[in-house]
Amino acid sequence: MILICRRYVITHRNRLTEHLNKKGLKMTPQRGVILDRFLDVEGHLSAEELYHLVRQSDPAIGQATVYRTVKLLAEAGIAKTVDFGDGVARYEPRFGTSHHDHLVCKKCRRQVEFVDPEIEGLQEKQARIHGFNLISHRMVLFGICPDCS
Amino acid sequence: MILICRRYVITHRNRLTEHLNKKGLKMTPQRGVILDRFLDVEGHLSAEELYHLVRQSDPAIGQATVYRTVKLLAEAGIAKTVDFGDGVARYEPRFGTSHHDHLVCKKCRRQVEFVDPEIEGLQEKQARIHGFNLISHRMVLFGICPDCS
DNA sequence: TCATGAGCTGATAATGATTCTCATTTGCAG
DNA sequence: CTGCAAATGAGAATCATTATCAGCTCATGA
Incomplete structure (x- = not known):
């Protein structure tokens, strides 16, 4: 370690x-x-x-x-x-190449990290469709966490 | 109209x-x-x-x-x-229920809007996986547009 | 050895978007 | 009317971030 x-x-x-x-x-x-x-x-x-x-x-x-x-x-x-x-x-x-996005609770501000290669792929695809060369992205999902709901 | x-x-x-x-x-x-x-x-x-x-x-x-x-x-x-x-x-x-995300050129700041229901679906799924009740999200893709590259 | 200069640093002032404060105004309910 | 809750505009305040500036460091070359 x-x-x-x-x-x-x-x-x-x-x-x-x-x-x-x-x-x-x-x-x-x-x-x-x-x-x-x-x-x-x-x-x-x-x-x-x-x-x-x-x-x-x-x-x-x-x-x-x-x-x-x-x-x-x-x-x-x-x-x-x-x-x-x-x-x-x-x-x-940024350790290694690992990458993740965030899920944030609107009430308690608790944050969860997640990775979804499928979404990443679709983002690439969208960029390509519009002729863009994708460099990075920012994605945050907002919601209510299990404890708060 | x-x-x-x-x-x-x-x-x-x-x-x-x-x-x-x-x-x-x-x-x-x-x-x-x-x-x-x-x-x-x-x-x-x-x-x-x-x-x-x-x-x-x-x-x-x-x-x-x-x-x-x-x-x-x-x-x-x-x-x-x-x-x-x-x-x-x-x-x-926000007209009707239409929703879209953005693709921004890092050089000229030009912006393109797009909708991808597949991504939306996957976002819902991620929220559900973590027990969150999804309210909204923010997604911006950054890249270089066709004119700038 | 010593001067030079490019880059670095910390303190503090400046910036810029946004929010707050407050004295004044507005407009409905009684 | 009259009063009160809410709204407004002007300007002050806030807060994260950036710029400025005087002094410091340290490798280089005469």
Whole structure:
């Protein structure tokens, strides 16, 4: 387990470094800390939430840096942007190629993740029909969870 | 055509009035103007854009009122909220039961609407699998349109 | 060795969409 | 009429995010 995590961390750190190099940017201690805290997390985080986690590791890191870094993580393909439409951008680690969408309870805000390759396929198809080259998508289903209904 | 439009307007106005009554609120001239301008439009509008349209009909109407009203329209089921993840809430008239999702070009921002009942069905299915009662969903596909690629 | 400069950082100001506040107005119920 | 609940417009407030800026770091080359 630890080995796997560590391997992911190393992979991700390399990937970030590579991405930074490509853009003429540098790997820094702050970016390292932010990456580590981010990868610890299971599920999604807002930049603000990540900022609070990061503070526990290094209180000197400013929130602007966290906002900047989390964008770099997204660019590098390490983070996936998730949007629930509440005006807050959330990010979640992208391990391997796994991908999923979200089901959100309108009452208690509880969230469930799911994957549906069939839907993915149909999305591809729709894009193709309209001559688009599909890059990404955003899908959130809203409903009432079993506990609330 | 005109008849159909007019019929929709009347239907929608009634629906709004009904919704307002249910909440102990009132139909007002301002709300009427905002509703009319909104229904004129083909496709989606931000509250800001709607505000500018409304000004042309009645410059005295304030933007706060437009923001408030557009929310009421959404509550009443007259408007559908569309979110492209760019921090601006957009709304579009909901005629009949027609529903569609969006395909957005990442370069030129051009938007195409599409409907895919198969996807809708699968979304229902996913919700059911997790015990959720599906209320709504948000799906936007991002890609590069034929002209840009 | 030391100067240089590109990039980085944190604090803070700025932005922009949206919401709130509040004094004033409107319009029906009694 | 009269009063009261709701509505309105103007502008302030909010909140997430982004821009600005002065100081810092560190590899490079003279």
